[in-house]
Amino acid sequence: MASSNFIDHVRIYCRSGNGGPGAVSFRREKHVPKGGPDGGNGGRGGNIILRGNTQLWTLLHLRYRKHVTAENGEGGSGQRSSGADGKDIYLDVPLGTVARSEETGEVLVEVTEEGQEVILLPGGRGGLGNENFKTATKQTPRYAQPGEEGQEKLCVLELKLLADVGLVGFPNAGKSTLLSVVSAAKPEIADYPFTTLVPNLGVVAYRDHKSFVMADIPGIIEGAAEGKGLGLRFLRHIERNSILLFLVPADADDIKKEYEILLAELRKFNPELLDKNRILAVSKSDMLDEELIEEIKQDLPEGVDTLFISSVVQSGLQELKDKIWSLINA
Ligand SMILES: Nc1nc2c(ncn2[C@@H]2O[C@H](COP(=O)(O)OP(=O)(O)OP(=O)(O)O)[C@@H](O)[C@H]2O)c(=O)[nH]1
Numbered sequence: 001m002a003s004s005n006f007i008d009h010v011r012i013y014c015r016s017g018n019g020g021p022g023a024v025s026f027r028r029e030k031h032v033p034k035g036g037p038d039g040g041n042g043g044r045g046g047n048i049i050l051r052g053n054t055q056l057w058t059l060l061h062l063r064y065r066k067h068v069t070a071e072n073g074e075g076g077s078g079q080r081s082s083g084a085d086g087k088d089i090y091l092d093v094p095l096g097t098v099a100r101s102e103e104t105g106e107v108l109v110e111v112t113e114e115g116q117e118v119i120l121l122p123g124g125r126g127g128l129g130n131e132n133f134k135t136a137t138k139q140t141p142r143y144a145q146p147g148e149e150g151q152e153k154l155c156v157l158e159l160k161l162l163a164d165v166g167l168v169g170f171p172n173a174g175k176s177t178l179l180s181v182v183s184a185a186k187p188e189i190a191d192y193p194f195t196t197l198v199p200n201l202g203v204v205a206y207r208d209h210k211s212f213v214m215a216d217i218p219g220i221i222e223g224a225a226e227g228k229g230l231g232l233r234f235l236r237h238i239e240r241n242s243i244l245l246f247l248v249p250a251d252a253d254d255i256k257k258e259y260e261i262l263l264a265e266l267r268k269f270n271p272e273l274l275d276k277n278r279i280l281a282v283s284k285s286d287m288l289d290e291e292l293i294e295e296i297k298q299d300l301p302e303g304v305d306t307l308f309i310s311s312v313v314q315s316g317l318q319e320l321k322d323k324i325w326s327l328i329n330a
């Protein structure tokens with residue numbers, strides 16, 4: 001089952017490299033009796049770097065990397081020779097990865113672009129060799145700096161999905177079914193609530209080789225903001241989605257009311273969610289005839305564009321995609 005591979009949270013114990021010590025050394029050459037100091041600098045310790053990669057959708061590949069340790073820098077040596085820098089460690093992550101310190105909860109870095117490289121933990125600076133400490137009065141410094149220590153931190157990497165459109169609806173509304181017909185994603189579908197336990201992402205092909213990303217998140221129920229059902233954990237996945245697509249099934253007792261309950265839960269969770277553009281789709285409308293559609297139209301919520309769709313008979317889907325596309329690019 002693809003969805004069990006959705007890993008959006010990993011803890012990694014990170015350690016960046018120590019800087020190499022600077023060297024204490026003096027020039028020794030046959031015809032230079034009192035050679036001056038020539039101890040080179042130590043190399044920098046390896047950094048731990050996060051790098052954005054659009055080919056990745058989850059943090060699954062980091063699941064078993066419990067410890068990451070970067071190399072120490074090498075010590076400097078005579079003849080002003082600097083030590084080599086410790087090798088950096090690159091951790092490729094999907095866009096939308098946020099790294100926090102487990103201890104303080106503080107956000108350390110965030111990766112949002114392809115190829116973006118951000119230093120999660122910098123390696124220690126290399127120490128200066130004794131050639132740097134020569135002064136007019138001190139011609140033979142027998143002192144060099146030690147390298148700076150690397151850093152250690154228990155880091156938590158979390159993925160915030162960067163979907164263009166997030167599906168919002170009660171369990172069983174047909175969210176996963178919609179994703180499965182408009183994208184190549186194969187989410188589990190069933191006629192019982194909470195089939196979807198973790199988010200699924202799909203790339204929806206649009207006209208002229210364009211595409212957008214749709215996120216199917218687990219159903220939201222009344223009280224979700226207080227932790228009912230699957231609770232808040234997955235609501236955070238739609239924080240960044242640029243638009244929200246509400247799905248209310250055609251056989252709901254009161255479409256307007258269901259829509260309003262969903263809105264209220266989102267508002268309680270994070271009022272900023274309501275600033276996003278939204279669309280309402282009445283799903284499973286293959287169960288309606290023209291007459292019923294007309295009836296429902298009389299009592300739809302105000303202030304939101306509403307479409308009637310059916311994933312099963314594939315009706316209204318092109319209009320839906322057009323609408324989504326125009327809002328994403330609004
Ligand atoms: N008639 C009809 N049934 C549909 C349609 N779309 C989905 N269903 C059915 O509705 C049920 C629920 O579909 P899902 O896609 O699993 O619903 P969901 O919103 O993902 O549900 P959760 O994952 O539990 O939140 C399934 O039995 C689907 O076959 C549709 O367009 N027409």
Ligand SMILES: [Mg+2]
Pocket residue numbers: 175176177187188189195196216218
């Ligand atoms: Mg589902």
